[in-house]
Amino acid sequence: MEALDNIQLSLYTKCVLPLKRIKIIATLFLSFLPCASFALPDHGKIIWKFSEKKPCVFKYKDGVSDNENVAVCYYMLANLKTPVSQFNRLPTEAAQKEFLRNVSVSAASAFSRLEKKEKAILGRNNPKNIPSQASSELKLKTMMKMEHTVLKDGKKACQPFLWPKAQEDSYLRKTNGNWLKTWRPCMKPFYERWGILNKKVQELQSGEVAKSQKKVQTLLSKIHGFKTGSVSVAQNSVKAWALSSGLEFRGNQNQQELPALARHFVLDQKSAPPPSPHPLSDAEYRQRGYFNRGYAAGMERLKDDALLSLSHSLGLSHTVGDPQGKAKNIIYQKGGTCAVEAQYEVLKSYGQNVTPKGLAEEALKKGYYAEPELKSGDSTGWTFLDDEGKLLRDHGFDISAFDPTDKDPTRTKNLDKAIKKDGGALVGVEAGRLWHLPDVSGAHEVFVTGEEVSNKNGEVLGYYINDTGTGEAARFVSKRDFDRAWRADGYEMVLFHEKPKK
Amino acid sequence: MDRLDATKLSRAENKLRFDSGCSHVIPEEFAHSIPIPFKIKKTGEMGFKVLFYPVTTESQAPSMAASPFVEGIFSLDGSVPDHCTATTDQKVKILGRAVPSGLSMVSYYRGKSLLYENLERITPLYFADSSLAAGDIKNISAFVREFKRVSEPALWPDYYRLSPDFWNWIQKNGQVLPAPLPPQ
Helix, strand or coil: CHHHHCCCCCHHHHHHCCHHHHHHHHHHHCCCCCHHHHHCCCCCCEEEECCCCCCCEEEECCCCECHHHHHHHHHHHHHCCCHHHHHHCCCCHHHHHHHHHHHHHHHHHHHHHHHHHHHHHHHHCCHHHCCCCCCHHHHHHHHHHHHHHHHHHHHHHHHHHCCCCCCCCCCCCCCCCCCCHHHHHHHHHHHHHHHHHHHHHHHHHHHHHHHHHHHHHHHHHHHHHCCCCCHHHHHHHHHHHHHHCCCCCCHHHHHHHHHHHHHHHHHCCCCCCCCCCCCCCHHHHHHHCCCCCCHHHHHHHHHHHHHHHHHHHCCCEEEEECHHHHHCCCCCCCCCCHHHHHHHHHHHHCCCCCCHHHHHHHHHHCCCEECCEECCCCECCEEEHHHCCHHHHHCCEEEEECCCCCCCCHHHHHHHHHHHHHCCEEEEEEHHHHHCCCCCCCEEEEEEEEEEEECCCCCEEEEEEEECCCCEEEEEEEHHHHHHHHHCCCCCEEEEEECCCC | CCHHHHCHHHHHHHHHHHCCCCCCCCECCCEECCCEEEEECCCCEEEEEEEEECECCECCECCEEECCCEEEEECCCCCCCCEEEECCCCCECEEEECCCCCCCHHHHHHHHHHHHHHHHHHHHHHHHCCCCCHHHHHHHHHHHHHHHHHCCHHHHHHHHHHCHHHHHHHHHCCCCCCCCCCCC
């Protein structure tokens, strides 16, 4: 540790001067600086007894405990390479005390930096900074950004005090990506602020969904309210309403659909609207994770669903499969388990009693999933192409990997057939293309749970997916976007069919 | 079918992933590098080498490329049998960004299509090692430009390792190699 090597002032000065600071430190980290213990009677050498469960047990040779080093112990664990052996190798108690004093000075200085950073981070990410008269869009955008940065920056600022150090989320590791008890003193203010922001973000997001639902409903009631009229009048009315409701008919295809849309409600206005793809309840909204990829993506999804509602209501298209029914099985994957957890969703949709963690462990045991350690200490994970779908096979399904060299329309027909017959398929896609994020790459597995089909000509307009990488469910992806993302991963697909039960 | 899919090179590279000799060593989640032509003078073999590497894939952060795990070999005419070799080193090191910063989705994929198209054009020239016309030099220059723009900077030393002879040929034809590639 560089700071330890660069101590210029006398230990006494360094020990006494930061006493005020140490009072604050003591509140958060017990005590870094056991100055009082300098005068304690000599019990002989201190032994640091480290174990996974109790990493900070300090005892004198005569068995007397020294509890004053606990906080400084976490600091040492977080910052030194081999603190335990370094400490225990010191020849005398005096040398050990001096070592602790030096560490304490360094810790106090690190804490002083943390204090400044904490103030700045909390100041920057304060919802009170947003003017109350700001639009709900600006409020939501800003708060979503704050929600993300307060934890990210907080964790960075707390790095010298975080032990064990942060690891990737994993089903297979002990820390499991949770906030560790030992992190809480440092991370508490950031976590509290995140909680406040998250609550407000949830409220604002619900508000956006409600607004979108209201717009669609107003539009539909107007449309169904027409008794008679010419197609052109109807077409213009629909367009005007759609635009005033913030719904944009994007692309040529939708423009071409307008006359048909208008014709439909003039001639068939008495038909009851079919089930809407727009979320009807708060639970459905939460399952879908509209805003999980950010504000713009969330608004885009709301618009897509509004248009789909409209299209359903006017009898222009229908959904094949049960995307909403399968949305309830959505999870956020941990590590690189997309292929494993996509299979989890399939098994759940068939009523099997499995858990994300249990399936990840099973996949690891069977060699289908690997989770090597990175040099940074983090982990990553993957499933070999040969092993795609094997968990389904082991849980009572016939599986077949689709031949990627097949050309359209064979592959699309196979996917359509799988959605109709077996409730979906597992499809490999390029993550960046699917998420519309240019700086993201890498292949990713998703569960295709349904498709939207035109009533006019049977053409597939798009697919519904559950995506464990973003936690989004029943996300509509237009056929064009889906094809691009699928193509970029070489049209990889696993088809499955439940074997008859004996 | 989009532009990239139209290149033989891209289709052959995709096919390699699912080849029986490779699918047991290539994970679904790995990204792949741009294929680099190589020739073995002794045997006369000519083909392409491609790297498969772990990449972090999160919606909240740019993807980071890790040290390549698998090296694949393929050819467009079947002169070299498709095969893959996996490294035995299970320690993975994050090397850097997988996608250069500042590119839009359209610009990235357009650049990649151009890169593959130009690579298809210049590869026969490299294999033939004959004299080049002005148009050929223009294609080599376009390849290098797109390579610098859309390839993974963190993998440049690995790109060089795949086929030093190819990069020497590029340099011999008046092109400046990407900075981390060793100067000749």
